[in-house]
Amino acid sequence: MFILKRVGCVGSIMVPQCTSLFVGNFSACHCLSSTKRHSPYSSVDIERYSSLVKAVMSSKVSSQTPENLQEEDEHIYGPVVKAQNPSSRSEVRVPKNLHPFLNCEETVETEEAESGPPARILLNRGKYRSPVPSVTRILQQTLSREQIFYLERWKRKMIAQLGEEGFQEYSQNLFRQGKLFHSTVEDTLISDATSMDKESSEKAEYQPDVQGYMESISHVLADVSxxxxxxxxxxxxxxxYLGIMDCVARYRGVLCLIDWKTSEKPKPFLSNTFDNPIQVAAYAGALNSDGNYKYQVENGLIIVAYKDGSPAHAHQLSSELMLKYWSTWLLRLENFTEQRCSFIQSLNPNQASLCEGS
Structure with missing residues (x-):
């Protein structure tokens, strides 16, 4: 018996085939009989899944994210249908305590004479830490699972690139630059408020670490008064709760609570600023109820500055948006209070009364 081997093509997979030529009384039984075990993959529809194999083999691990993994999964198996309780489908959570954003006893002043140096009320830290939680602390402890996931993934990625010590140094440099940037902006605003010659501040030279940031916000400062x-x-x-707000000023004639931010990546949309709008609304709501301030603030402004000097993005928050984020802030505040009460009760069940009315 002569055995000829040829190669057949099924889809994109090369499959060897065996062809027998019979001579005399010889049979092909010897060619068909084999001691090899039957492969479970022989029944797979190779042509159907060849494109999937190519996609998986050619993909880079670093490009895989929860979003595109979900897209690939839905492309193969169809969209995921999540079971929901029918009674909760249309349920929208609202704060238990709908505390007003504005102080009804105060009028929203728009024509008040605005002269003299800006107010700067320092936080009295004292010898011990204040028992009143800050806005920053409340937001950090009430992050969603999705936010925590992305923050942890970013942290692990940075540690893999820089190492533990390198990441610590990187974080400290970011904090130092942010603090220096805020201090420089404050000095510039105070200088503008007490000086009649605004052009002198525009020509000022800044420290190298903040030179790019200040150049980035130069066009914004021109509209601040x-x-x-x-x-x-x-x-x-x-x-x-309490917090330290960055600035209250008029931006293009509208009184706003302004928050200065720095970023290494462009943030052209308000949605890119994550919890910053909630923070601004929380500060404004506190200001409106604080007796140290004789005016009310209804609008907000988030300025994102860039180290390379590219023009900063200015995200304005109208009074309608501020009310929306104020409601979100009240929910985050409730979550924080519930977490703190649960922690206190876990330590001492007899202290449950401390959470009543909070």
Whole structure:
């Protein structure tokens, strides 16, 4: 018996085939009989899944994210249908305590004379840490699972690139640059408020670490006027939280609570600023209830500055948006209070009364 081997093509997979030529009384039984085990993959529809094999083999691990993994999964198996309780489909959570954003006893002043140096109320830290939680602390401890996932993934990625010590140094440099940037902006705003010659501040030279950031916000500073407060403490006595707001001033004629941010990546949309709008609304709500300030703020402004000097993005928050984020802030505040009460009760069940009415 003569055995000829040839190669057949099925889809994109090369499959060897065996062809027998019979001579005389010889049979092909010897060619067909084999001691090799039957492969479970022989029944797979190779032509159907060849494109999937190519896609998996050619993909880079670093490009895989939860989003595109979900897209690939839905492309193969169809969209995931999540079971939902029919009674909760249309349910929208609202704060238990719908505390007003504005102080009804105060009028929203728009024509008040705005002169003199900006207010700067320092936080009295004292010898011990203040028992009143800060806005930053509340937001950090009430992050969603999705936010925590992406923060942890980013941290692991940076540690893999820089190492533990390198990441610590990187974080410290970011904090130092941010602090220096805020201090420089404050000095510039105070200088503008007390000087009649605004052009002198535009020609000022800044430290190298903040030179790019200040160049980035130069076009924004040109539209900022009538500065009322900088780096000043606000406290909401009824809701029991405090914070240090960056600035209160008029931006293009509208009184705003302004928050200065730095970023290594462009943030052209408000959605790119994550929890920053909630933070601005929380500061504004505290200011409106704080007796140290004789005016009300309905609008917000988030300025994102870039180290390379590219023009900063200015995200304005209208009074309608501020009310929306104020409601979100009240929910985050409730979550924080519930977490703190659960922690206190786990330590001492007899202290459950401390959480009543909070």
């Amino acid at each position: 009538a500065v009322r407060a900088t780096e000043s403490t606000v406290q909401h006595a009824e809701l029991n």
